[in-house]
Amino acid sequence: xxxxxxxxxxxxxxxxxxxxxxxxPKALIQIQGITLxxxxxxxxxxxxxxxxxTAPSGYEEQFRSLVGQSAHVITGGxxxxxxxxxxxxxxxxxxxSVLIHDAARALASSGLARRVLSQVQAGQDAVIPALKxxxxxxxxxxxxxxxxxxxxxxxxAAQTPQGxxxxxxxxxxxxxxxxxxxxxxxxxxxxxxxxxEGEISAFKITTKEDISQALSLLNPxxxxxxxxxxxxxxxxxxxxxxxxxxxxxxxPDQVGVDGYSDGDVxxxxxxxxxxxxxxLGDLGSNFGVDDPRYLGASGEVLLKETLARITSAxxxxxxxxVQIVCSRPRIGPRRGExxxxxxxxxxxxxxxxxxxxxxxxxxxxxxLGISSLATALLVAKK
Numbered sequence: 077x078x079x080x081x082x083x084x085x086x087x088x089x090x091x092x093x094x095x096x097x098x099x100x101p102k103a104l105i106q107i108q109g110i111t112l113x114x115x116x117x118x119x120x121x122x123x124x125x126x127x128x129x130t131a132p133s134g135y136e137e138q139f140r141s142l143v144g145q146s147a148h149v150i151t152g153g154x155x156x157x158x159x160x161x162x163x164x165x166x167x168x169x170x171x172x173s174v175l176i177h178d179a180a181r182a183l184a185s186s187g188l189a190r191r192v193l194s195q196v197q198a199g200q201d202a203v204i205p206a207l208k209x210x211x212x213x214x215x216x217x218x219x220x221x222x223x224x225x226x227x228x229x230x231x232x233a234a235q236t237p238q239g240x241x242x243x244x245x246x247x248x249x250x251x252x253x254x255x256x257x258x259x260x261x262x263x264x265x266x267x268x269x270x271x272x273e274g275e276i277s278a279f280k281i282t283t284k285e286d287i288s289q290a291l292s293l294l295n296p297x298x299x300x301x302x303x304x305x306x307x308x309x310x311x312x313x314x315x316x317x318x319x320x321x322x323x324x325x326x327x328p329d330q331v332g333v334d335g336y337s338d339g340d341v342x343x344x345x346x347x348x349x350x351x352x353x354x355x356l357g358d359l360g361s362n363f364g365v366d367d368p369r370y371l372g373a374s375g376e377v378l379l380k381e382t383l384a385r386i387t388s389a390x391x392x393x394x395x396x397x398v399q400i401v402c403s404r405p406r407i408g409p410r411r412g413e414x415x416x417x418x419x420x421x422x423x424x425x426x427x428x429x430x431x432x433x434x435x436x437x438x439x440x441x442x443x444l445g446i447s448s449l450a451t452a453l454l455v456a457k458k
Contacts, residue, residue: 080170081125083193083412085237086163087116089139089179090130090152095282101132103139103179105281107290112281115182117143120237122186122419122428123193124175125412128166130159157254157261164246173197174245176258177237183290184237184278186426191272192239202262203239205274206232234259235274300456301394306348308341308359309447310334311439320405322446323398323429324376324417327405333446336365336372341448342398342429343375346418347382349396349452354386379421386454387423394453395426402446407431 089103089112098105103113113129120127130152131139139149150166152159160176167174173196175189188205195203209231215224238259240248248261255261259269277293279286310333318332323342333339348359356362362385363370363378370378383393396418400407407414411429419427434441 081168082170083124083173083175083197084126084128084167084171085120085124085175085177085189086160086167087113087120087127087129087147087177087179088152088156088159089113089116090132090159091156091180092132096284096287101135102281103131104135105287107182107281107287108294111142112179112182113139114142116177116179116184117147118428119182119184119186120175120177120189121146122415122426123189123412126168126171128163129179130163155254157249157252157258160258161249164242164249167242172242173239174242175237175239176245178280180281181236181278182281183293184235185275187424188275188278189237192237195270195272196239196241200239200270201241201244201267202259202269204257204259204269204271205235205237205278206271207235207274207276208232232271233274235278235280302353302355302391302454302456304349304351304353304452304454306345306350306352306359306450306452307448308344308348309439309445310339310341311445312443321375322405323400323407323410323414324374324379324421325410325414330405337363337370337378338372338374340375340378341446342400342414342450343379343418343421345448345450346396346398346422346452347378349450350382350386350393350454353452353454354389354391356385356389376417376421379418383422383425390457391454392457393422393425394455395428396422396450396452397428398430398448398450400429400431400446400448401434401440402431403433403441403443 091102093102093105104111127147129147129149131149133151136149153162192203209228213226214222217223248265252261252264313332313334320327320330320332321338321340344359351357414429415427419425439445440447
């Protein structure tokens, strides 16, 4: 199984926030204490294998402090297209599909990015999300007089993330200098650009009024939200033939952990968190060792069964986050794959996966086992 990155995202974050009344990069503007950069990064990190972020000169270290080693921060150019061209050169050679995203569209969902990427991976050269124009559009001259009224039935407003075959995107940037979006450069080559339905939350944050709109979307005010916490830990088995299953994935050449089921601590912690948020007990009370149906059951099976139970109880998943604590295996190279498997098992839910070691401390640091901590946000269905 190849662990080389096949998909990547470039986050354009080198613009300044002057129209927001700020003298810092727009990507560093905070909404409810979280920067636009962090929100955009969190959304895309669940979807792609690699992320490149362009920063204004002098702000590179501040950007790196926000995303750590999970992304590659580079210095952007004077123009947006310059930044994208620089970022394209920083991609890993194995990357085949590329998403281009504006940090200013910080509320665009992982689901939107996933739908764009899947179209590219299915063979489309260029894919953009777009919303139908509902206002009447007027073309005006330089003096402010109306010149024409285009037929709005054929008009759409383009959004990001936009997805491209890497080869096509590189050709487009080599052939043209500047455009308001990357799709326009591809269009100039005569290559068809496919549109998919965008989303309201993917709007561009440009003015102070846009921040108010973002707050309204983040705080609808009528949601019944529940939060759950889950923890699981297992010791490595003395049976050298025991297979290791972790985060829904099989890890060859690794000794597995002991357990009644497959011992997938990440999946188990997520189930525990979901049950806790829904008030449905915990992992043990739902999948106890006295039930033969769960002997050797995979983490994926348990996740699907958990989803069915919390759905029946009237909840839907807002998001799930899981952190794996271990000295082995290395999670990073397969993080995107793990997110995909877990999200699919949970009906396409938003999922984030992270990993850490404990610098030699505790049973995980000593290489005796693996533990995991998960949080889950559920929304009660009306």
